[in-house]
Amino acid sequence: MATAPAPVANLTAARARARMVERLRNDGIRDERVLAALNQVPRHAFVEEALASRAYEDTALPLGFQQTISQPFIVARMAELLVAGGRAMGKTLEVGAGCGYQAAVLSHLASDVYAVERIGKLLEKARANLRPLRLPNVRLKHADGSIGLPEVAPFDSIILAAAASAVPRALVDQLAPLGRMVLPLALASGEQVVVLIERTVKGTFKETRLDAVRFVPLLPGTE
Secondary structure: OOOOOOHHHHOOHHHHHHHHHHHHHHOOOOOHHHHHHHHHOOHHHHOOHHHHHHOOOOOOEEEEOOEEEOOHHHHHHHHHHHHHHHOOOOEEEEEOOOOOHHHHHHHOOOOEEEEEEOOHHHHHHHHHHHHHHOOOOEEEEEOOHHHOOOOOOOEEEEEEOOEEOOOOHHHHOOEEEEEEEEEEEEOOOOOEEEEEEEEOOOOOEEEEEEEEEOOOEOOOOOO
16 A cells, blocks of 8 residues: 655645745734745755654754754744844844754845854754755854854844843844844743844844743853
């Protein structure tokens, strides 16, 4: 008896992404630029083959190395915060490149994406995943993301894919005038929330706490 085809094989990736995007729209993602970016990136190419049939579910999936690929809604929500008000994302720093998926999404929204990953073997995976997409504005680096990339700063946008116990001062200092940073913040209560940091015209910083989330912790150093 023939084995039933896997769901992603049975339903083309393009149709699966379109359904994912429609679900995100129904769940409250409104920025059409963000939705279009997620519609252009083949999420199934960034997960393990055994999990490909679940690639377009709205869930985080394991990557190995005790890391996960964020659920599509969170990727969309954090990107939407950075472009809210018709803002251009500009030169963007991503802390926690993981498998490369979010960097690929950001490549369709930002002029340049600098994606940093502290786990060397995971960064190799990201490079392999991104190579077929030929994205000229994405640069990957094996580095400690908690200290950013001062040699490339300032950044118009910074996004973290790991939860910090406090807003990293080094990253705040690398925000350009009118820059924005979005990150998951671990609270003393054990909860995590998305925080939006905005640099004002006067050079001061505005902090807004938003949705409850769950991310792996932001760790220092490299391995």
